[in-house]
Amino acid sequence: MSAAQDLQLRPGQSTELLKELHILTREGKLNQDSRRKLKQVYHLHQFIDQLLKELPAGEDGPAIVDHGAGKSYLGFIIYDLSLKESGRGTVYGIETRQELVERSRALAQRFGFERMQFLHTSAAEAADDQSLPERVELVTALHACDTATDDAIAFGLRKHSAAMVLVPCCQAEVAARLRQGKALSLSRTPLAELWRHPLHTREMGSQLTNVLRCLYLEACGYTVTVTELVGWEHSMKNELILARYTGKPKRSSAERLRALLAEFGLESLEPVRFPALAQEPAE
DSSP, X not given: OOHHHHHOOOTTOOHHHHHHTTSSOTTSOOOHHHHHHXXXXXXXXXXXXXXXXXXXOOTTOOEXXXXXXXXXXXXXXXXXXXXXXXXXXXXXXXXSOHHHHXXXXXXXXXXXXXXXXXXXXXXHHHXXXXXXXXXXXXXXXXXXXXXXXXXXXXXXXXXXXXXXXXEEEOOOHHHHHHHHTHHHHHHHOGGGGGGSSHHHHHHHHHHHHHHHHHHXXXXXXXXXXXXXXXXXXXXXXXXXXXXXXXXXXXXXXXXXXXXXXXXXXOGGGHHHHOGGGGGSOOX
């Protein structure tokens, strides 16, 4: 079966680009790993393409910032399928590995993708980069590891992003803090049984991290939808967080976020990961 029949490559999509991204082989075939990657990126693109159709954009088109871009599978496919024909909009890829940034720049030049830029920086530092616009329409982070997802959220808030599309990965920070305070928590509440065993600590930390992120986005004026990226058979890192700005911060979400931090002994995380809560008017 050809790749086009297998995953129904989109009309007008560049198969040569997919070959250069090593998603397709030189013969136009898909191996198991690349099939899994392409399925994830296609599914994510469906959400992104719909958002781009609904979100207002400036006269130059939407500014899209992709954090933890890696080889920029997602950025290239967004450009190829959603921006190329319109002649409007820019994709900015943020990546800390210089060799991947240089490779992506060369690939964009080869295919004439003039409105793609790649920055050698981190998500945490990107907000201060003068080559990025003051406002962006969309922030994406596909499998940004551990706190890089939090940095992408902070970037989106700083840039007044109209929407964020996040697929978190390897959430370790909260799990480490739960581990440190485990003895005290076990003596204080039976809820600590939920993370007494190391495997449960990791799983509980991952779950709690994403719950806190969603509450934070709501507290900052976003509506949040949480769904699956693809079936579990394709990826264990499968949680997709979609956030759209409404301009209506939810006080109740801020209160519940703080209550959860207190319940789990994580109050020290508030100024580090949730600084916008301090901007709330006093009760």
